[in-house]
Amino acid sequence: MIDGVAGGEIGIGLVVLLGVHRNDTSDEAKKLAQKVLGLRIFNDEAGKMNLALESVTDPTRGLLVVSNFTLYGDGITSRRPSFTASAPFDQGERLYEEFLSELRKGNERIVTGKFGADMQIALVNDGPVTLMLEVLARSEVGTSA
Numbered sequence: 001m002i003d004g005v006a007g008g009e010i011g012i013g014l015v016v017l018l019g020v021h022r023n024d025t026s027d028e029a030k031k032l033a034q035k036v037l038g039l040r041i042f043n044d045e046a047g048k049m050n051l052a053l054e055s056v057t058d059p060t061r062g063l064l065v066v067s068n069f070t071l072y073g074d075g076i077t078s079r080r081p082s083f084t085a086s087a088p089f090d091q092g093e094r095l096y097e098e099f100l101s102e103l104r105k106g107n108e109r110i111v112t113g114k115f116g117a118d119m120q121i122a123l124v125n126d127g128p129v130t131l132m133l134e135v136l137a138r139s140e141v142g143t144s145a
Contacts, residue, residue: 001120008111011060013053014039015123019071020087020095028135029095033102036063041129049129053108062109066119067096089116 001007016036020029042051053061069092073081087095093115103110113119 002114003117003119007113007119008064010062010064010109010111012042012056012058012126013060013062013064013109015121016063016065017068017071018065018096018099019068020092021072021085022087022091024087024091024095026095026098029099030102031135032133033099033106035133035135037103037106037108039131039133041131054106062111063103064111064113064121064123065100065103066113066121067092067115 014036037054038052040052041049042053042056044050053063069083069086070081072085073083074085075081086092096115100110100112113121
């Protein structure tokens with residue numbers, strides 16, 4: 001549901017809750033999209049997590065991508081989380097759109113939420129496999145490689 005209206009759905013695939021950090025860049029958004037597209041977490045014929053989404057033959061396969069600024073919420077020093085690590089609205093929206101644009105180059109079916117909207121998501125977590133992916137560890141941001 002997006003602002004109370006039914007949204008899209010996928011069958012087998014990935015639900016991506018995308019948080020944008022205030023230090024994230026366009027380059028990182030593109031690299032993260034490529035990482036998501038290449039993520040080998042679907043079972044092969046031997047039951048081993050070895051296939052990327054593009055190898056799944058189910059016609060309902062896809063990606064459900066939803067913006068989620070609260071992923072960078074910090075509750076270390078207080079019971080009321082701080083969201084200062086999250087990107088400001090304009091930057092977050094721009095990088096969310098760049099992430100989606102890069103995903104679309106992979107020719108996958110993509111269903112999205114609406115940036116900044118009130119959304120309710122229902123999912124069946126098969127496995128379950130839940131991962132937190134980043135291009136750089138937050139401690140590496142701003143350091144040279």
